[in-house]
Amino acid sequence: MTTEEKIFEAAFNVFQKKGFTGARMQEIADEAEINKAMLHYFFRSKEKLFEAVFMNAFGKLAPQINGIFNSDEALFEKIKKFTDSYISFVMEYPFLPQFIIQEMNNNPEFVAKFLKDEKRPDPTKLLKQIESEIELGIIKPISPKQLLLDIFAMTAFPFAAQNLVKGIINISNDEFFQLMKERKIHISEQIINAIKK
Amino acid sequence: MTTEEKIFEAAFNVFQKKGFTGARMQEIADEAEINKAMLHYFFRSKEKLFEAVFMNAFGKLAPQINGIFNSDEALFEKIKKFTDSYISFVMEYPFLPQFIIQEMNNNPEFVAKFLKDEKRPDPTKLLKQIESEIELGIIKPISPKQLLLDIFAMTAFPFAAQNLVKGIINISNDEFFQLMKERKIHISEQIINAIKK
DNA sequence: TTTAGGTTTAACCATTTGGTTAACAAAAAT
DNA sequence: ATTTTTGTTAACCAAATGGTTAAACCTAAA
Numbered sequence: 001m002t003t004e005e006k007i008f009e010a011a012f013n014v015f016q017k018k019g020f021t022g023a024r025m026q027e028i029a030d031e032a033e034i035n036k037a038m039l040h041y042f043f044r045s046k047e048k049l050f051e052a053v054f055m056n057a058f059g060k061l062a063p064q065i066n067g068i069f070n071s072d073e074a075l076f077e078k079i080k081k082f083t084d085s086y087i088s089f090v091m092e093y094p095f096l097p098q099f100i101i102q103e104m105n106n107n108p109e110f111v112a113k114f115l116k117d118e119k120r121p122d123p124t125k126l127l128k129q130i131e132s133e134i135e136l137g138i139i140k141p142i143s144p145k146q147l148l149l150d151i152f153a154m155t156a157f158p159f160a161a162q163n164l165v166k167g168i169i170n171i172s173n174d175e176f177f178q179l180m181k182e183r184k185i186h187i188s189e190q191i192i193n194a195i196k197k
Numbered sequence: 198m199t200t201e202e203k204i205f206e207a208a209f210n211v212f213q214k215k216g217f218t219g220a221r222m223q224e225i226a227d228e229a230e231i232n233k234a235m236l237h238y239f240f241r242s243k244e245k246l247f248e249a250v251f252m253n254a255f256g257k258l259a260p261q262i263n264g265i266f267n268s269d270e271a272l273f274e275k276i277k278k279f280t281d282s283y284i285s286f287v288m289e290y291p292f293l294p295q296f297i298i299q300e301m302n303n304n305p306e307f308v309a310k311f312l313k314d315e316k317r318p319d320p321t322k323l324l325k326q327i328e329s330e331i332e333l334g335i336i337k338p339i340s341p342k343q344l345l346l347d348i349f350a351m352t353a354f355p356f357a358a359q360n361l362v363k364g365i366i367n368i369s370n371d372e373f374f375q376l377m378k379e380r381k382i383h384i385s386e387q388i389i390n391a392i393k394k
Numbered sequence: 395t396t397t398a399g400g401t402t403t404a405a406c407c408a409t410t411t412g413g414t415t416a417a418c419a420a421a422a423a424t
Numbered sequence: 425a426t427t428t429t430t431g432t433t434a435a436c437c438a439a440a441t442g443g444t445t446a447a448a449c450c451t452a453a454a
Contacts, residue, residue, distance in 0.1 A: 003401080003402085017303075018218070018303065019216065019218065019219075019299075019303060020219075021215070021216065022216075022217075022218035022303060024440090024441075024442090025441075025442060025443085026440090026441080026442095034402085035402060035403055035404080036442090036443090037402075037403070037404085037443085037444080037445090038401080038402070038403090039442095039443095040442085040443060040444080041402080045442080045443080046441095046442065046443090098298070098299075098302050100361065101295070101357060101358045101361055102216075102295075102299050102302070104358070104360045104361045104364070105295050105299070105358075105359065105360050105361075106214075106215065106216060106219055108360055111360050111361075111364045114364075115364050120365070121365055122365075123365065123366060127366075140390075142383075143376075143379065143383065145366055145368075145376060146379065146380060146383045146387075148366065149351075149354070149355055149362065149366075149376075149380070150351060150384075150387060152354065152358075152362075153350045153351050153353075153354035153355065154346075154347060154350050154351065156350075156354065156358070157346070157349065157350035157353065157357070158346055158350065160298060160354070160357060160358065161298045161302075161349075161353070161357065162302065163301045163302050163305055163308050164297065164298055164301045164302075164308075165346065165349075167301070167308045167311075167312050168317070168318055168319075168320065169320060169324075169342055169345065169346075179340075179342060179343070179346075182340065182343065183343060183346070186339075186340065186343045187347075190343075190347060190388075190391040190392075191387075191391070193337075193390065193391040193392075194386075194387040194388070194390040194391040195387075195390075200431075200432085221411075221412090222411075222412060222413085223410095223412090231432085232432060232433055232434080233412090233413090233433095234413085234414080234415090234432075234433070235431080235432070235433090236412095236413095237412085237414080238430095238431075238432080241413095242412080242413080243411095243412065243413090
């Protein structure tokens with residue numbers, strides 16, 4: 001592994017755990033087991049390093065989302081695939097949702113930048129599909145945006161609020177992951193039950 | 198308004214926007230229009246000030262949640278009341294969910310402290326009620342914990358991921374609030390539709 | 395063997411940051 | 425009226441932090 005890769009990986013871990021303002025360049029250097037000056041040698045500044053990490057993180061998620069949302073399958077099929085593949089993916093990077101949400105909130109100016117990115121999640125097609133399936137009488141009349149929110153909320157929230165969830169329903173990390181595994185089918189069942197005619 | 202109140206209010210705003218690590222004592226002082234030394238005069242340290250703000254924030258939410266969850270009403274009624282009152286409340290403090298979630302994630306040691314608080318949200322009774330209503334044949338068989346997660350996720354997520362949501366479905370702040378208003382009934386409808394027999 | 399390129403390190407720097415102090419003012423208590 | 429307590433300020437401080445620099449160190453090509 002090259003030094004640059006070591007830095008990137010360490011930065012990914014530290015930024016994810018501590019957020020941008022909480023992360024320390026020294027801590028990233030320590031975790032990468034390299035000299036702090038190397039961070040600036042390869043990435044110029046904390047901002048630049050963060051941006052690289054953040055865009056990479058988002059870049060992992062977005063194509064997956066778009067791939068499913070923009071396919072030609074039926075809505076129910078999309079919902080099933082999305083919940084399953086999103087949760088499977090996020091279980092490998094359990095801090096990704098909270099990281100993305102947190103930084104989008106703390107750096108509002110950052111939102112604009114990434115929304116111009118070609119890889120940004122674009123639900124336009126899915127929203128139209130929902131409308132059309134309502135007209136076709138396949139699903140109950142419902143606000144497409146609300147349904148989209150439902151899908152995101154049910155899948156992403158437990159990870160985003162991980163520690164809170166573990167604390168409140170009083171479960172261990174292992175139990176949490178077990179719950180998330182079961183949740184893959186639970187969510188699509190719930191949503192489809194709610195909207196099918 | 199006393200100086201202490203001015204400080205508290207300013208701290209509440211700044212911590213909410215920037216998080217603990219992102220917040221600056223000077224910024225809080227500026228927002229409160231007082232000398233920075235007063236922060237330490239009244240609250241000793243950044244940690245202490247933060248703790249006061251955080252516990253207060255949680256203290257606003259938790260009783261409301263517990264009040265509904267532990268009442269003697271039927272499940273459907275509880276769900277309706279919860280989504281309505283939670284969203285109404287959070288619309289007045291739109292940054293509260295993201296603030297709480299973020300700090301619970303960034304300060305895991307903080308979780309333990311607040312879980313000992315008497316005001317912590319305790320879903321035990323609600324979980325038992327769900328089980329019993331399943332046995333009574335009122336609702337479909339379903340994992341009580343998953344249902345609890347569903348309720349929290351549907352209500353809290355849009356606020357927690359506010360900026361992301363606004364960006365992705367491309368709506369203004371006003372439209373977002375309109376959507377949240379409609380969401381009060383939308384959520385309970387969705388969930389009840391999904392679980393009713 | 396030399397040299398030119400990128401890579402790595404330790405020491406250093408300026409600024410920011412949370413926190414303190416000592417003097418001072420305004421109430422409160424005596 | 426005077427002392428004591430409480431509130432307030434400006435100046436200051438040490439530590440932390442992001443960032444720089446110049447020299448040393450490789451290593452592969454000339």
